[in-house]
Amino acid sequence: MIVTRFAPSPTGFLHIGGLRTALFSWLLARKNGGKFLLRIEDTDLSRNSEDAMKAILKAFDWVGMDYDGEVLYQSKRFDIYKQYINQLLSEGKAYKCYMSKEELDALREEQMAQKIRPHYDRRYRDFTGTPPVGISPVVRIKAPLEGVISFKDGVKGEINIAASEVDDFIIVRSDGTPTYNFVVAVDDALMGITDVIRGDDHLYNTPKQIVIYQALGFDFPRFNHVAMINNEQGKKLSKRDGATDVMEYKAQGFLPEALLNFLVRLGWSHGDQEIFSIEQMQELFDPKDINKSASSYSLDKLLWLNSYYIKESTNARLVVLLKDFGIDLQGNSKSDLILRATKERARTLIDLAGQICLLIESPKSYDEKAMKKVCKEDTRFILNDFISAIKSKSPKSKEAFHDLLQDFVAQKEIGFGKIAQPLRLALMGELSGAGLDEIMEIVGNDETIKRVEKFILAIS
């Protein structure tokens, strides 16, 4: 059985890079009827944040990704790690190191000055003397002294790293807590993880974790290191690049399926296909189709996907979603008409809300450029006559408004634009939007007249 996991550290919100690796892992598990675990890497007690934890869970919930079993916390598994530490210690595969942090820093500094790679000099590796007093030791793993650590990466292929690049790294801090590279290896092994999918910033952790696997006699999983997501300038994504927090996308009016579809195509592809439903992703995802190179993040495609998914959404769902954007269409008898008139034109829910606003509220201002362009001397008289026409015919349907408009221009022997443009401005405050007949059907006779009258006043 395939078992995958997402293992964030609770130090901040879930960012889109994290969401993508989570998505890949989730898809792989779901595709194969396997398990997807959520494990919180909170061994560094000083860096944990409850809020970050909640934010991650919230983001998962929003995009609709589920996980199997309970959320696993490494901070609750310290006794398990301790057991394995003791095992390594007693087998001589790990050792206590009494070097103080200050000494270590000094060593590092000296090495940097000599322009050699900073590394621990293994001074306590074979130490047999009496340990210095008053120092709480760390525990270090005995990494191989020579040779090459190799593994086959599902994305990058064969990776070989010289053992000399891997230090006797710390597996237990002086405060007794175990460190990341140790607990990851232990947990992945103990939890039966078969496939690890993570960012390629972890590529260098892999040989370290392999050292642990080997010391403990565990088999190691398949590794897949996914290249990073960069910003539009090709640089590492940072907070300065706008939305990196997954929940920020919700706030900006994106649909979760649009975000997921966007992310799944960042670094992964299936031929020429662009649109993937969640079901299709689950069916088609395969780590072998993950791209080796980093990708730059560009909003265009996300916007395009989002407008696609807005059009695909049922009106009922949009009504619910729109509530977060200040639009309450619940119980509005014209909600279907309103949505039909607006959803084709919206790229985000914020867009959509804005357009709906124009329909249900009288314009607060009129586009000035458009006013100048569209309003001629006779405009107010034409509009006045149009009000009379509405009053005498009192149209109710889109079709009736359509006919009224046609009859009106025919009778007055004027071009359609003569009435249509100013009318549009009067009703919406701008020159774009749904069809006039549609708008008037939604707005209704009385409100149409009111808006036109208000507009006439404004141009007189």
Place this chain on the structure above:
RNA sequence: GGCCCCAUCGUCUAGCGGUUAGGAUCCAUGGUUUUCAUCCAUGUUACCGGAGUUCGAGUCUCCGUGGGGUCACCA
């Protein structure tokens, strides 16, 4: 700096030794539409450079160049 990874239109990508280098997005143009948008059609734009292997190289090899990652008692 050492080590590792990467390199096709602006962007996301297909390609897996022989293609007019394909799709999507963006942009432009035309059509549909009472405007805008949608939709449809068309178009501009790419194999980082140099050697080599080969009858033939975007595809394989090497060297450059560029970008990224990593070198913590963070994860």
